[in-house]
Structures are given as structure tokens and as C-alpha cells.
Amino acid sequence: MLFTTLDFLIFFVLIIVLLFIIKNRKFQHIFLLIASYFFFYYTSNYLVILLIYSTLMDFFIGKQIWKTQKIRDKKILLVLSLVGNLGLLGFFKYADFAILQFNYLGEQFNLANDIPFLNLALPIGISFYTFQTISYTVDIYRGKLKPSESLKEFALFVAFFPQLVAGPIVRASEFLPQLREKLQNKKIKQLISIDGINLKIGITLMIIGFFKKMFFADNIAPLVNDIFSNPYGLESFTIILGAIAFGLQIYGDFSGYTDIAIGAALILGFKLPVNFNKPYFATSPSDFWKRWHISLSSWLRDYLYIPLGGNKKGTKFTYANLMIVMVLGGLWHGASWNFIIWGVLHGSYLAVHKILVNKFPRLANNLFFKTKSGKIISIFVTQYFVFLAWIAFRVKDTDAMMYSLTKYIIWDFEVVNTIEFILVHKLTITIMCLFIIINFISYKKNMKETIANLRLRYWILALVIPILLILLFFDTTPNDFIYFQF
Amino acid sequence: MMVKKIIISIFASIIIAFTIFLMIMNIPEKNQDEIIGEINYKEIQKKFFSKEFKINERKIFIIGSSYTQSLNTTEINSKIQKECNYCQVYNLSIQGDNIEKRSQVIDHIISAKPEIIIYGISENDFSNNENVGFDNSDLIFPDIKNLILIKIDFTKYVKFLEIPASPKDKTWNIIRQINKENSINQRFAPYPNSPFLKILDASTISISEMELRSLASNILSSGKINEPENNENFQILKKMIKKIHKNDIKIILFMVPIHDYVLSAQSKEFKKSFELIKKELSNSSKVDINSRFLNYSNMPIWHDLVHIAVNNESLIFSEDIANIILKELNK
Numbered sequence: 001m002l003f004t005t006l007d008f009l010i011f012f013v014l015i016i017v018l019l020f021i022i023k024n025r026k027f028q029h030i031f032l033l034i035a036s037y038f039f040f041y042y043t044s045n046y047l048v049i050l051l052i053y054s055t056l057m058d059f060f061i062g063k064q065i066w067k068t069q070k071i072r073d074k075k076i077l078l079v080l081s082l083v084g085n086l087g088l089l090g091f092f093k094y095a096d097f098a099i100l101q102f103n104y105l106g107e108q109f110n111l112a113n114d115i116p117f118l119n120l121a122l123p124i125g126i127s128f129y130t131f132q133t134i135s136y137t138v139d140i141y142r143g144k145l146k147p148s149e150s151l152k153e154f155a156l157f158v159a160f161f162p163q164l165v166a167g168p169i170v171r172a173s174e175f176l177p178q179l180r181e182k183l184q185n186k187k188i189k190q191l192i193s194i195d196g197i198n199l200k201i202g203i204t205l206m207i208i209g210f211f212k213k214m215f216f217a218d219n220i221a222p223l224v225n226d227i228f229s230n231p232y233g234l235e236s237f238t239i240i241l242g243a244i245a246f247g248l249q250i251y252g253d254f255s256g257y258t259d260i261a262i263g264a265a266l267i268l269g270f271k272l273p274v275n276f277n278k279p280y281f282a283t284s285p286s287d288f289w290k291r292w293h294i295s296l297s298s299w300l301r302d303y304l305y306i307p308l309g310g311n312k313k314g315t316k317f318t319y320a321n322l323m324i325v326m327v328l329g330g331l332w333h334g335a336s337w338n339f340i341i342w343g344v345l346h347g348s349y350l351a352v353h354k355i356l357v358n359k360f361p362r363l364a365n366n367l368f369f370k371t372k373s374g375k376i377i378s379i380f381v382t383q384y385f386v387f388l389a390w391i392a393f394r395v396k397d398t399d400a401m402m403y404s405l406t407k408y409i410i411w412d413f414e415v416v417n418t419i420e421f422i423l424v425h426k427l428t429i430t431i432m433c434l435f436i437i438i439n440f441i442s443y444k445k446n447m448k449e450t451i452a453n454l455r456l457r458y459w460i461l462a463l464v465i466p467i468l469l470i471l472l473f474f475d476t477t478p479n480d481f482i483y484f485q486f
Numbered sequence: 487m488m489v490k491k492i493i494i495s496i497f498a499s500i501i502i503a504f505t506i507f508l509m510i511m512n513i514p515e516k517n518q519d520e521i522i523g524e525i526n527y528k529e530i531q532k533k534f535f536s537k538e539f540k541i542n543e544r545k546i547f548i549i550g551s552s553y554t555q556s557l558n559t560t561e562i563n564s565k566i567q568k569e570c571n572y573c574q575v576y577n578l579s580i581q582g583d584n585i586e587k588r589s590q591v592i593d594h595i596i597s598a599k600p601e602i603i604i605y606g607i608s609e610n611d612f613s614n615n616e617n618v619g620f621d622n623s624d625l626i627f628p629d630i631k632n633l634i635l636i637k638i639d640f641t642k643y644v645k646f647l648e649i650p651a652s653p654k655d656k657t658w659n660i661i662r663q664i665n666k667e668n669s670i671n672q673r674f675a676p677y678p679n680s681p682f683l684k685i686l687d688a689s690t691i692s693i694s695e696m697e698l699r700s701l702a703s704n705i706l707s708s709g710k711i712n713e714p715e716n717n718e719n720f721q722i723l724k725k726m727i728k729k730i731h732k733n734d735i736k737i738i739l740f741m742v743p744i745h746d747y748v749l750s751a752q753s754k755e756f757k758k759s760f761e762l763i764k765k766e767l768s769n770s771s772k773v774d775i776n777s778r779f780l781n782y783s784n785m786p787i788w789h790d791l792v793h794i795a796v797n798n799e800s801l802i803f804s805e806d807i808a809n810i811i812l813k814e815l816n817k
Binding site for chain 1: 495496502504658661
């Protein structure tokens with residue numbers, strides 16, 4: 001179910017009303033679980049079986065890992081869970097990609113091995129919920145987490161509808177204690193009780209999320225499509241404009257989704273982790289990954305980078321580990337070479353930045369970079385590379401991508417077409433500028449908090465503006481959230 | 487108490503925003519139809535057909551909607567005139583055209599005495615588009631989404647409130663109107679002999695496979711095709727063909743290109759109903775429908791899933807139509 005459809009709004013209001021009527025916390029728990037499965041079933045139909053499979057498998061394996069004393073048996077069980085989850089993910093997401101590569105290789109060696117594609121439907125949210133369940137079993141294996149005692153509790157953690165299809169990737173250690181407290185603390189009478197403060201902040205977050213997605217991202221998208229659907233022959237500055245537009249579009253799209261998810265969860269009384277922290281103000285590649293899709297980057301750090309050895313096995317291994325993590329992070333986004341290239345680019349940024357910091361500590365610690373102008377320069381340099389990588393993320397066709405990347409790096413200083421593009425899309429560019437200004441203001445002042453803390457009469461007015469703009473720019477065929485495909 | 491106040495505030499915000507929204511949506515705007523010549527549909531056509539054509543000219547008229555707007559008359563004429571000196575092809579496509587509208591001007595078309603009329607049609611010309619359901623033939627469990635959408639037809643309420651089909655387009659148009667802007671989406675005649683075509687700059691762009699895929703994810707089913715005897719458009723087309731034949735004009739029907747993604751989303755029932763229409767048309771009017779050009783889907787010639795881009799890469803469509811015309815001329 002798309003958050004930006006009327007279906008979701010009706011669904012969400014109905015859930016709130018029914019939870020309000022059902023006072024018993026056990027019934028509320030079951031109802032919320034059924035509602036979450038319905039949410040998934042509504043658009044994914046039979047693929048809900050995969051969600052149930054993943055839930056059942058990790059619930060029972062998690063319990064067994066906890067019970068088993070022998071390290072060897074624990075390891076076997078963990079491998080079983082990893083194979084089950086990653087096998088599911090690999091089969092549905094990467095099978096056709098692997099077949100394509102295999103057929104291509106066969107062609108190179110003149111082998112008649114044209115394997116037919118499986119053409120499987122990609123289950124929505126599979127990359128997110130499999131990562132959540134993996135973190136659950138790994139945390140139990142590491143002794144950091146006690147397994148969930150009831151299947152209902154664990155099932156709700158996996159299927160909780162606000163974050164089910166596009167994150168944030170919630171850790172069991174963050175979610176289960178919240179649920180347990182509501183279920184076990186006798187002072188709390190209901191699982192879901194609508195609290196005034198949470199409601200106000202939640203609604204504010206949801207409306208800001210809708211605003212980012214439906215007003216900004218969806219209105220910037222046509223410019224991006226115009227530029228990158230066929231970039232051949234376009235000037236450097238047009239490509240740069242396209243890269244900036246796509247960077248803003250994907251940020252508005254994904255952080256908008258996250259705001260809606262966090263807001264919806266908060267109204268229901270659950271706190272989800274922050275996923276974005278002003279990523280375009282990052283001053284270095286590693287700083288960027290502390291601000292962009294935080295739940296994924298921290299997952300990759302804790303469950304991939306550190307187990308690979310992190311930075312404990314010497315500099316060469318550190319660089320190799322960074323590259324492996326980022327390439328796999330890229331591949332996580334989709335079975336396509338452009339995502340791998342995007343991962344390679346970010347892996348190189350992180351490695352080169354680490355080399356520079358290690359080799360030239362004086363430069364890295366230079367006081368100039370602590371000053372305002374030093375920070376501004378760092379932000380511009382970092383974002384230049386971040387937006388370069390966005391081209392690889394957006395342009396799937398390798399030749400078109402190479403053309404765009406070349407134009408982005410080697411400027412031709414032609415402006416004729418760019419001016420034409422700007423004139424044709426000046427309203428879209430106005431929207432982009434507005435988005436940049438709002439982001440700049442929020443860098444100084446937390447706008448979400450400011451709006452949520454307004455007195456009710458001002459709060460009403462503050463909400464009217466985004467709601468009105470959403471309505472005015474509403475499209476009858478809403479664009480999917482970009483991250484839904486991952 | 488606090489919760490109640492917040493809920494009232496949310497409703498207040500929504501009501502205020504919605505009221506302003508409805509007010510803006512009712513601002514009269516310059517009719518976009520005027521640009522494409524639809525407001526004076528009959529008048530504009532009457533004027534064109536009553537003009538004096540060259541005496542020895544053998545006129546061939548292509549008629550249809552935006553689906554046929556990419557048929558390049560320069561390309562078709564250069565191919566045909568190699569074999570037929572005096573032949574002159576006109577692309578008389580009009581955006582938003584349909585069988586019913588075309589029947590209103592068929593007398594004007596006939597009065598210009600063309601030798602051949604070539605008409606691009608699609609399944610949608612015979613469909614009633616009555617629901618907005620998704621194709622569910624591949625689903626294992628009941629498709630709740632489809633069931634709900636059929637039960638609650640949101641379009642009813644949208645029509646009642648007089649909200650335009652795309653508020654976004656309406657808003658953009660109002661902003662452009664305020665800016666007195668003409669350059670955005672400027673329309674132009676793509677080639678000679680296409681008097682009713684005013685296409686957008688954007689129509690010249692071929693989109694990528696990824697974008698086609700993304701569009702395909704939003705495909706709605708094509709509604710329902712009634713059986714020939716109850717199909718209003720079928721009956722109108724039949725009458726139109728009868729009239730054309732009566733005036734000794736040849737008519738060729740052909741299926742306009744539609745991407746495989748759309749075709750594969752059509753239900754079996756829909757396809758079967760259309761086959762019935764084709765069969766009946768062939769039996770009753772003695773007109774066969776030229777099949778769809780099947781190899782187009784893999785070519786980078788699409789502007790969207792149902793329109794071929796108006797550019798040089800899509801000339802294959804014009805070449806294929808020229809071949810159909812030549813075949814008819816050589817009969």
C-alpha cells in the first residue's frame with residue numbers, strides 16, 4: 001500500500017479508530033499484527049507468505065540459538081538463518097541478474113547456454129525485513145539480545161506496517177523493549193493509547209513527509225527524467241543540473257517516506273530510529289554515511305564491516321573491507337550494474353578519505369577545516385562526489401551513465417542547452433530552490449520540532465500550507481517511492 | 487482533552503486547505519483544448535476539408551488520435567511517391583480523437599474525396615473503461631485491492647466536487663497563465679500535411695526501458711469491451727465504414743502500436759472480446775484490421791507505453807504504414 005494514496009489514509013484512520021475502540025492490550029496487539037499483514041497483503045498478495053516464512057524461521061532459530069550451549073551448534077543455527085534469509089533475498093532479487101551474467105559469459109565463450117529468465121515478482125520490502133530478521137538472530141548469537149518469548153511479539157516487530165516496506169531498518173533491541181513494556185508494565189493499561197504530544201509530533205512528521213514526497217520529489221522528477229532518459233548530447237551543466245535534481249528528488253522521496261513512517265509509528269506510540277540527518281551538509285564521505293540512510297549504514301557497519309575485521313586487520317584490509325561493504329550496500333539496492341558502480345564509487349570515496357586522513361594527519365586536522373569557510377568548502381567537495389555517484393544510481397544504461405559521468409567531471413563550458421532547459425523547467429527549478437532554502441533553514445533550526453511545538457492555532461496554519469500545496473500538486477497517478485523497489 | 491483539540495485542529499487544517507484548493511481549482515483557465523483545435527473540432531475540420539486541393543492529387547488520409555501523431559508524412563510521402571507520383575498523404579490525426587467524434591466529421595472527410603482512408607484504432611476505442619481494477623490473473627489469493635476499488639469508486643466523488651482529473655496539471659496551467667508563459671510545453675506542427683497536429687516538445691523524447699518499466703507498474707486494466715451488438719462504438723464505426731464504401735473510398739484499419747507491457751496487462755477476457763469485434767467487423771463490413779506491429783516493444787522508440795515518440799528514431803512506424811498503403815495501391 002502506497003503511503004501517498006487515499007487507500008493508506010483511510011486504512012490508517014480506520015486503524016487508529018479501531019485501536020481506540022479495542023481497549024484490551026492483547027487484542028490491540030493481535031489487531032495491529034493483523035492490520036500489518038493486511039497492509040502487506042493489500043498490494044503484495046501471495047508474497048505475504050515470504051514474510052511469514054521469514055518470521056517463523058527466525059523466531060524458532062533465534063530461540064534455539066539462545067538455548068544451545070555449544071558454540072558450534074550456535075554457529076550452525078546462525079548459518080541456517082543467514083542462508084534462509086539471504087537465500088530468499090538472493091533468489092527473488094538476484095536470480096535473473098545472475099542468469100543474465102551467466103548467459104553473457106556463455107556467449108563470450110561460445111557456449112549455447114541460454115538459461116531462460118525466471119521473471120519473478122520482486123517482493124516489496126524484502127530487503128528491509130530480511131535485514132531486520134538477520135540482525136535479530138545475529139544479536140541473539142552475540143548474546144546481546146534475549147529472544148522474543150512470543151511469536152506474536154516477534155511477528156509484530158517484523159511486520160509492523162509503518163516501517164515494513166522501506167524501513168527504517170529497525171533492530172529488535174530498539175523495538176521489542178518498547179512493545180514489551182506496553183505489554184507487561186501493569187501501569188500501562190493499553191498497548192496503543194493515543195497520546196497528545198505523540199499525536200501532534202506524529203501528524204507534523206507525516207505531513208512534512210507527504211510534503212517532501214508529493215510536492216518536492218514528485219515535481220522534481222520530470223526534470224530528472226527529461227535529462228537522464230536520454231542524456232546523450234547534453235552539456236556538462238545540464239548533466240550537473242540533472243544530478244542535483246536527482247539528489248534532491250531521492251532525498252525528498254526517501255526521507256519523506258521515512259518521516260511518514262516515523263510519524264505513523266509515533267502516533268501508535270512507537271519510536272523508530274532516525275534515518276536521515278541533513279546528509280547534504282556532510283563534510284566528508286564518512287560523515288555522509290553517518291547522515292544518509294543511517295539505519296542501513298549502521299546495519300552494514302555492525303553486521304558486515306565489523307565481522308569482516310573492520311579496521312582492526314591493518315590498512316589494506318580496512319580499505320578492502322570498506323569496498324566490500326559499499327559494493328554489497330550498492331547491490332542491496334537492486335540487481336543491476338549501476339548500483340554496483342554506485343557502491344564502488346562510495347567505497348572509493350571512503351577509502352581515499354581514510355588514506356588522506358592517515359597519510360596527511362596535519363592536513364586533516366588543519367584548523368582551517370574547523371572554520372566556517374573551511375566547513376563550507378568541505379561540504380561542497382563532499383557533495384560534488386556524492387552527486388557524481390547519484391548519476392550512477394539513476395542512469396541504468398552503462399553507456400549513458402559513462403557519458404553523463406564524463407560530462408559531470410570534464411566540463412565543456414557550453415551553456416546554450418542548459419539555459420533552454422532552465423527556461424523550460426523554471427517552475428521545477430523554483431521548487432528545487434525552495435527545497436534547498438528549506439533545508440538550509442532546517443540546518444540551523446529543527447523545523448519539524450519548531451512546527452510541532454507551535455501553539456495549536458499557529459500549528460493549524462502551519463499545516464494548511466503543506467496540505468494545500470500537496471492538494472494543488474496532486475497527481476492522479478502517484479509516483480512510487482523510489483525505495484519501494486529495493 | 488489535548489487529543490481532542492489536536493484532532494479538531496487537524497480537521498480544521500484539512501478543511502481550510504481543501505476549501506482554498508477547491509476555490510483555486512475553479513479558477514477559469516485558458517482552455518487547453520483550444521490549442522489542439524478541439525474546441526472547434528467540427529469547424530476547424532470543415533475549413534480544412536472545404537479547401538481546394540490540387541486537381542490531380544490522389545489523396546490518402548490517415549485518421550486517428552495521438553496514437554498516430556508520430557506518423558511522419560514527409561517520410562511516408564517520399565516512399566509512396568516513388569511508385570505513385572500524384573499521391574499525397576495527409577496525417578489528419580487529432581489528439582483526443584475517438585470513433586464517436588470522427589463520425590461527426592466523416593461527411594467532411596468524404597467530401598474531400600480521398601482515395602484511401604487509413605484509420606488507426608486500438609482496443610480502447612471499443613472499451614467502456616468502466617472500472618479501474620488491476621489485472622489479477624496471476625494472483626493466488628483474492629485481490630482485495632481490486633475488490634475495494636470496484637466497490638468504492640472514488641472517481642464519483644472527485645467528479646461531484648468538480649476536481650479536475652489532474653490537479654497538478656491544472657495548477658501548472660494556472661501558474662503559467664499568471665506568468666503569461668507560452669514557452670513551456672510549446673506546441674508545434676511536426677511535419678507538413680498534418681493540419682490538426684500540434685504536439686508538445688516533450689512528445690519528441692523517447693524514454694528508457696527503466697522508465698517504461700516504471701510506467702508499467704501503474705498500468706490499470708482497460709475496462710470491458712461489450713459484445714459487438716451492444717458495443718456503441720462498434721456500431722458507429724460500422725456505419726462510418728458503410729458510408730465510406732458507398733462513396734467508393736477504400737478504408738484500411740490498422741492496430742496502433744502499444745507496448746507489450748500494456749498488452750500483457752490486458753486480461754484474457756478483454757483480448758477475447760476484442761477478437762470478437764475484429765471478427766464481426768471483418769464479416770459485416772468486409773474490412774480486415776491490419777495486425778499490430780509486434781517487434782516495436784524492444785525498440786527505443788517509445789514516448790510512453792502507448793505513444794511512439796515523434797522523432798527520427800521512430801520512422802519505422804511511418805515506413806510500415808507506407809508499406810500498407812503501397813500494398814493497397816498496388817491491389
